Amino acid sequence: MTVKRISQFFNPKSVAVIGASNRTNRAGYVVMRNLLQGGFNGPIMPVTPKYKAVHGVLAYPTIDVLPQIPDLAVICTNKEHCCKIIEQLGEKGCKNAIIIASGFDKALKEALINTAKKAEVNILGPNSLGLLIPRIGLNASFSHMVAKPGKIAFVSQSAAVCSTILDWAKTKDIGFSYFVSVGDCGDIDFDELVDFLGRDANTQAILLYIDNIEHTRRFISAARAAAFSKPVIAIKTGKTAAGADAAIAHTGGNQGSDAVYDAMFQRAGMLRVNDLRELFAATQTLALHPKLLKQEALTILTNGGGPGVMSVDTLIQSSGKLAELSKETIAKLNQVLPQHTSFANPVDIYGDSDPRRYQKALEILVKAPEVDNLLILHSPSALAPSEDFATIIAETVNKIPKMQRPYVMTNFMGETAAYEARKVCQAAGIPTYRTPEGAVAAYMHLIQYRRNQKHLTQTPESLLDSDNIHTDAAAAIIENHLQEKMHYLPTHDAAPLLNCYQINCIATQHAYTPTEAREYAEKMGFPVALKLVSPNIPSKSDVGGVVLNLNDGDEVEQTAFNMLLRINETYPDAQIDGFALQRMATRAGGQELRIAVKTDPNFGPVILLGEAGTALNFDLAAVALPPLNMNLAKYLIAAASDKGFIKEKHLPTKIDKYTLCAMLTRVSQMVVENPDIKSLELNPVLALQGKFQVLDACIELEKYQAGSRIKRLAIRPYPxxxxxxxxxxxxxxxxxxxxxxxxxxxxxxxxxxxxxxxxxxxxxxxxxxxxxxxxxxxxxxxxxxxxxxxxxxxxxxxxxxxxxxxxxxxxxxxxxxxxxxxxxxxxxxxxxxxxxxxxxxxxxxxxxxxxxxxxxxxxxxxxxxxxxxxxxxxxxxxxxxxxxxxxxx
The missing domain is CATH 3.40.630.30 (Gcn5-related N-acetyltransferase (GNAT))
Incomplete structure (x- = not known):
């Protein structure tokens, strides 16, 4: 599918409804009704052998007798008939079809896709609710509701969510440029739609409901391009294991790790929300009012202490921050407001405030240079209807030119008293919310969107020693190991490869027997660390495969014997390749980290960062997609710290962030340039006095066979x-x-x-x-x-x-x-x-x-x-x- 063909799909001049019906409980009845009531300005041709006419429109018994080639066909028949119908549409010359039917198993879905390719018919669905383009009066859907014209595009894999969004949008008077139910994504998929919508002048924001992404690289490319010019907001289901299983059952495909999806959304400059409530809130802030915030601090104006406190609690718990009002602003407020007013932030003007008091406070705050973002809270008052307060707020705010005023949001609490007030604010273009917590949550979406946008445009530093990377030597090392059938590289074999990328690895000796281990230890000097070498035991510490601070040869030899006995009992089938010996590293004042590269089924290689330990999965680490530069590495470290995956301890010296960024960037480069690296574990990595040293490493090699080596990456690296x-x-x-x-x-x-x-x-x-x-x-x-x-x-x-x-x-x-x-x-x-x-x-x-x-x-x-x-x-x-x-x- 190309953007050109998507454009043709979304601009039909004629529509055929295959399986049109006069029975009210049939999809063919609802689709015909929606097309006729939508005001579509083109031929609508029902196809059915059962009726002479459907909804009063002349029907045709078969596709081949249609008087013209339809630009779009909506197939409302049972799934068993869809392949045959697609063949007939192809023979007629129709290039685009929507399939409403659901319940396709894997074999039938593959047959449908293959038939469509052969017939050169583009498919939306199966399991699609349909397509609505209000601007041209097209409602080719099985929906119970219509959509009004607007500037928001919505694309969803769930037909049920489509119905919910339409219902909500009606209550908020929100319109759509396109409303697309992709269903099971048999042919048309998210990447093509986002690419089209990102270029579309009629769309100012894109909303997505995603179960899974199949073409991840194309999607990231399209989403990043779109996010440069307009907000792209997504719900991605399957955050839990049970949810992922349910999503797979719903749409098929491979879910992969949710943490990797998080990393992808951030890398593309998108905003991810967790549920429909957050999607609705984000729509009101970002999609309808897509202003990029100048600063992140929030000022709150309220006529009630309780709502103000609730807002502050929600803000701080969400990692937001309050603005600090200047002495000049406080002095101005003091001149026009009662003495008992709180001039801190929140500015509490108390429950006896009338609209005039709100106006006085607002006129000062919207002009204050330190007020970049303003949340106005209002509890119902007996002094005046909430609608009067909303009118004063709207008039005061809109007197200030948009480019000169802060970002303003409102919260009118209550239901009956607040309903008309919210309508006034909506009409004035001011975002409004039902609860203080909801308003703050929506504001934090703006903050996260701002941060993601900054990630898109920040300029990275250059690596000072980037010329000291030995790419050809690294490739030769890997090729030699693969020719010798060595797919598992423990520390002593991994070190030369890591050194090619300026990744410092501790000196390691490899011994095959306990006696040999003793001899090497005596040559190295004590104390030493003894580690088991085995490709079958991923976490050696868990089974006693790592022993530290051995102080003489007898102790080394006996420990090695005991280690073998213990492993033979617990892992009798494990391949044992001997022992690794290292001089004990000085750990005092240092911190131990873990850096890993794993392969996600959807996104390919991903980089993980966390604390050293026995396990590092996607739930216990910060995750990033390669390739990394110094800025992206910095964000990875910040994410690991913010989420508690790296806890900076009370040490004499802090972790050198620049050097860690450089190390992560080199790990990324090594993985990008060497596709035969399947996985990598650096655990632990000792951070001490501005230096990083790998104490234990494991690299898994596998000859990469799947076509282009670059295509294995979710993001194309520097060529x-x-x-x-x-x-x-x-x-x-x-x-x-x-x-x-x-x-x-x-x-x-x-x-x-x-x-x-x-x-x-x-x-x-x-x-x-x-x-x-x-x-x-x-x-x-x-x-x-x-x-x-x-x-x-x-x-x-x-x-x-x-x-x-x-x-x-x-x-x-x-x-x-x-x-x-x-x-x-x-x-x-x-x-x-x-x-x-x-x-x-x-x-x-x-x-x-x-x-x-x-x-x-x-x-x-x-x-x-x-x-x-x-x-x-x-x-x-x-x-x-x-x-x-x-x-x-």
Whole structure:
């Protein structure tokens, strides 16, 4: 499925209902009724041999006699007939179908998918409630309710949740741009829909209800691109083991770890909510009012002490924080409010407040520079109806221009008294909630969304010793082990591989027998640690396979004998490969961590961080998806600390976060560059005095066979294979390579060295200097969706960017748009040709059908170069531009 085909699916000009019925308890009856009542402006053609007409509309006995090819078919028959119907639709030429029927077992679902592929019919479902596009009057659904037009898109795997959302939206007067029930995702899936909706101008927010994601890499790519421009909010079921089993039974697929889904949502810049209540709250804050907060502190204005206290408790328990009012603001409040008023935060103006007192306090708070976010609480009052208070609040807030006022939310407590007040606030565009706790929970969604968005755009540091990584040596070590059928690498075998990535491992000797262990220990010097070596015992400490502080040879030998006897009793079938001996490391004042890499069935390799111990599963560790950079490693450490997976003890020195970030980044790089690493355990890792040393390691190898080695990762890593050394016309060497997030500052300097004329030619007009957010989007790209090549050269001991080419491919790989710019002060070195050729070569690798670029008529250099390289150059007189095209297919 491509975005182009999704666009056709979502813009039908005619609809056929297969299995239409006049019986009120049939799906074919409800779908026909909904289509007719929705106001769809196109032919609606019921297909059934049982009736001459359905709902008064002429019916057709079979698909082949339809008077025209329907753009969309809604199949309302039993599941047993669906494959045959799909064949008939394909023969007729219909390309899109919704399948309402449910109960497909695995074999029937596979048969349906295969039939649809052969017939070239796109499927929404099975087990779909249908599709609603209110803007065009399309209600091709089995729903009991209609949807009004709006700017929110909702996509769900659960038909029951669809019905619930529609019911709730009606009470809140919320509309939808698209309302899509994907059902069992037989064909059309979340990744394609999010990609389409992220580009759709009619959609300002995307809501998702997810049981499982099948195409994880495509989904992350689409979600991250969408989240750059609009909120993407998701419920993911299956947080518990029982819930995961229920989700698998519902939609099939593989659930994987919920902690990995958490990591994925954060990495993509999405907001995850836990239940429908939170989804409703997040919709009112983010989807309807998608303003990114400037700061995170909250100010509270209330006419009741109790609600104010409840709000503060909820805020602090949710890791939020209160704003601190300035002395100037407090002085202004003191002048207009009664003396008994509390001028702390919350600002409590007491229950005898009338609308005028609210207005006075509000006029001060909305203008206070320290008030970035304001929650207004109101308990019902006998002095005036709640509606009067809401009117004053709405008028006072909306007097201030949106860009100059804080983010304002309201809570009108009660039901009957508060109902009309909430309607006033909704009409004024002010989010409103039924309870103080609900308002604070919704506010924390904004905070989490803000943090996730910052994660998307923060610039990572560069690793100081990144040039000391020995990738080729690491690959050779792995290949040698695999040729020797060695799939389990204990510490002494893993150390050389870890050292290739500057991961320090303690010196280890391998002994095959207790006597040999004694001999090595006596040579090493005491005290020593003795550890069992076995690929079959994952946690040696649990079975007495690790003994520390052995002080002489006799003790080492006897301990080794006893260890073998004990293991033979508890693990009689285990393969024992001898013993590992190490000098005792100084642990005083240090902390022991555990770093692991495991393979998730959906997302591939994932990195885990926690405290050293006997077990490190997804529930006891912070989780991140590779590839990591220094910023992402920092977030992983912060998550481990916040969730209590790493407890910083009262030690003389704290953990060196920078060095730990560097180590995690190198672990990520090792896993990314070596797909034959199936799993990895570094346990424990001793953190002491700013250094990290691996005391025990285990690496599992397995020859990777499943197609592209890069595809095993949920996120495409930096394509190092595209780096190329080049020679410029002046004889100097430079590096042509894809852009990286770390290039932001160099890119800013590059842009600063463009003349005003060159910037005008590149951007087709006057362009202000780029902000950090704009530069982040230019440097932190998704290599699956776009590409930017830079020519970089070391000048004055600093790597400088000399030129940039950009390629943006459409989702269907039909057309790629390109742009090239060279630094103004170093032209004449052949950089333009090199960068243009990088565009052509990349588009050929991606199997793009046509390359297209625009330039201004006065840009003679670009026009001439394009002609030399084989581009067709034409003039668009209406737009005043030169169009450069090159067909590749």
């Amino acid at each position: 190092k294979e595209l780096e190329q050394e080049i020679t410029l016309k002046d004889g100097s060497m430079a590096l042509l390579r894809p852009i990286r997030p770390e290039d932001e500052e160099a890119h800013r300097e590059f842009d600063n060295k463009l003349t005003k004329e060159d910037r005008y030619k590149r951007f087709f007009g006057e362009m202000p200097q780029f902000s950090h957010e704009q530069l982040a989007k230019m440097t932190q790209i998704d290599y699956d969706r776009e590409m930017a090549f830079i020519v970089t050269q070391r000048r004055d001991d600093v790597w400088q960017t000399l030129g940039v080419s950009r390629v943006l491919m459409d989702p269907d790989n039909l057309v790629a748009e390109f742009a090239v710019v060279v630094r103004s002060d170093i032209k004449g070195l052949g950089l333009g040709r090199i960068l243009m050729q990088s565009v052509i070569d990349h588009c050929k690798r991606q199997k793009v059908e046509k390359i297209e670029g625009l330039t201004l008529p006065e840009n003679a250099g670009m026009i001439g170069l394009a002609k030399k390289l084989g581009f067709k150059v034409t003039r668009d007189f209406e737009e005043g531009t030169i169009v450069m095209t090159m067909p590749l297919a």
